[in-house]
Amino acid sequence: MSYRLAVSSLAIVLIATTTSVSQSLDAMVDRELPMLVEKYKHLHANPEISYQEEKTSAYVAQELRALGYDVTERVGKYAVPNRVCYGVVAVMKNGNGPTVLVRTDLDGLPLQERTGLSYASNAKTKNETGEEVSVMHACGHDIHMTSFLGTAKMLSRMKDRWRGTLVMIGQPSEERGAGAVAMLNDGLYTRFPRPDYAIALHDNSSLEAGVVALCEGYALASVTSVDMTVQGVGGHGAYPQTTKDPIVIASQIVLALQTIVSRENSPFDPAVVTVGSIHGGTKHNIIPDDVHLQLTVRAYKEEVRKKVLAAIERIAKGIAAAAGVPADRAPVVKSDENEFTPSTYNTPELTRRVTKTLQAALGKEKVRIAEPVMGGEDFGQFGDGGKIPTCMFWLGAADPGRLEKYRIEGASPPSLHSSQFAPLPEPTIRSGVIATTAAVLDLMQR
Ligand SMILES: [Zn+2]
Ligand SMILES: [Zn+2]
The missing domain is CATH 3.30.70.360 (Alpha-Beta Plaits)
Structure with missing residues (x-):
């Protein structure tokens, strides 16, 4: 009887601890959210296409430096000689423990934005062939960066809750499939701590904001x-x-x-x-x-x-x-093997662990099983041929009301890479920060 009582009170203590951790994380993120949304709007209005992420990378680097990370800029070597690579690597050491890599991508797409948002992009630039093109964050890499910066801030404030080495990276040229391999070729895993795990998220235009989804095994082609x-x-x-x-x-x-x-x-x-x-x-x-x-x-x-x-x-x-x-x-x-990207494989053991953590952090009903897709991503490169466990999860970004309207009409919402793709900032960034922070805290728990 007394043994059972002890076990059940231990369980209560554990549940209470987990709940209070997630509640305090929720509260911290909520306090930060208005500022993060401002950052998001700034990034959204100022996109840069692949190979040109000079200002974006400088912005991300400066934010990370202000949070106390040890930041190195212009990490990466492209196959094309003399092309500057705008990779950012930010390291935070916090005692002995695992090394975890968190990745965001930095680039936008050559596309004229047609969302009609007050913070829509009017940016223009010249592409590699000298042609003038409009620029838009039509793949939501601005959502990724904002979630990433929010996560970086949470983890810098919660150093008493984790131990090990955190490696936060801003990767350029994802849309060209060139940035991840460029960073690896420039010594990402030799000049900087080699990770035991690598995680990332990608926003999703057909999943409602506040929800995440992931699958074990092959996730992207x-x-x-x-x-x-x-x-x-x-x-x-x-x-x-x-x-x-x-x-x-x-x-x-x-x-x-x-x-x-x-x-x-x-x-x-x-x-x-x-x-x-x-x-x-x-x-x-x-x-x-x-x-x-x-x-x-x-x-x-x-x-x-x-x-x-x-x-x-x-x-x-x-x-x-x-x-x-x-x-x-x-x-x-x-x-073109320079722009070849391997498939993205969600290592089953790590993915199961992340899934459990996300369920605890966001609520079970907010975590769905994703179907694998034939879309591609160069995040798979960070797995180093299967030697490093990797996990990428989908972050719902769609306005639930709009999604329902499309469903009733039998239509599809604007997809990623559409000139009308408009993620719903607050709930998307909120769940992005909570999910990534919780996943890292679990992998690096004291
Ligand atoms: Zn894309
Ligand atoms: Zn993308």
């Missing part, structure tokens, strides 16, 4: 961009017999590529082959010399990705050969 030049032998449109028409050959290739996923790949291994761009020719009566195609290839497993890429090349070359194209004019197929 690997992304490979493929460029193909189908070479023919051009000539007059009236005399096709004197040519090898690359437009007809490219058309056959596009259709034949559809059989890779449907006929060559196991239905249990998700993969996507999309031809997103096809260009060739200049005039009605000219058969051109070549046609250019751009493809995106998605998969979870590396062996599937390799198999799909090999099949694309084999099919393209086989069809061209069947059309009588000479071997020296065979299609040229290139995949």
Whole structure:
């Protein structure tokens, strides 16, 4: 009897402690929220595209420095020589314990914002080819940065609750799949403490604000961009017999590529082959010399990705050969390994642990199981080929009222990368800070 009583009072004490921790975290975040929303609006109105995050990274660095982090800027080395990489690394050491990496991305997208918000972006810039483009945080990386800065502040104020080394990183060029690998190539894991865990969040346009969702195992797909030049032998449109028409050959290739996923790949291994761009020719009566195609290839497993890429090349070359194209004019197929990103894998053990923590911090009903998607992210790079447990969770960002309206109308809310994507700041940032802070506190608990 007395033993049972002791066990149950211990349980009560434990529940009470967990509740008071989460309540005090909630209260701390609520006090901070108006300031965080201001920061969010500033970041939202001042986006920078990939490779140009100079001011954004300086802002994040300065905020982290003010909180007492040891901050290093311009961490990262791109494959393109002399391109400045605006990676930020902020370290806070707090005794012996695990090293945890928390990542935000920094970049916006070349897009004209059409949300009509009072803090909408009017920013413009020149892209790599010198073209003027509008800029918008259409993927919500401004939400990520704000949650990240809020988390950095909470953890700097709660040093009595955790021990170990916290590594907070601001990663540029996520949208180009180039920033994570650039930071790793510049010694992220050798010049700075190598993490035992890496965590991140991504906002979600179809999940209501205040809710998070995550799944174990593969969460996002690997992304490979493929460029193909189908070479023919051009000539007059009236005399096709004197040519090898690359437009007809490219058309056959596009259709034949559809059989890779449907006929060559196991239905249990998700993969996507999309031809997103096809260009060739200049005039009605000219058969051109070549046609250019751009493809995106998605998969979870590396062996599937390799198999799909090999099949694309084999099919393209086989069809061209069947059309009588000479071997020296065979299609040229290139995949850009500089912008290749591996799949994002949520290490099951870590993900189960984070899920439990999020349930305790936000309430069980606010934590959902996510479906894996074929979208991509370069966060997977931080897992170092599966050696470091990683977990990325979705952060609901949609206005619940608007979401319900879309549902009744049978329509979809504006997705990420849409010019009308408008996250609901307060509840989204609030749950982002609470969730990330709670996850780190649990991994680094005293
Ligand atoms: Zn994006
Ligand atoms: Zn994104």
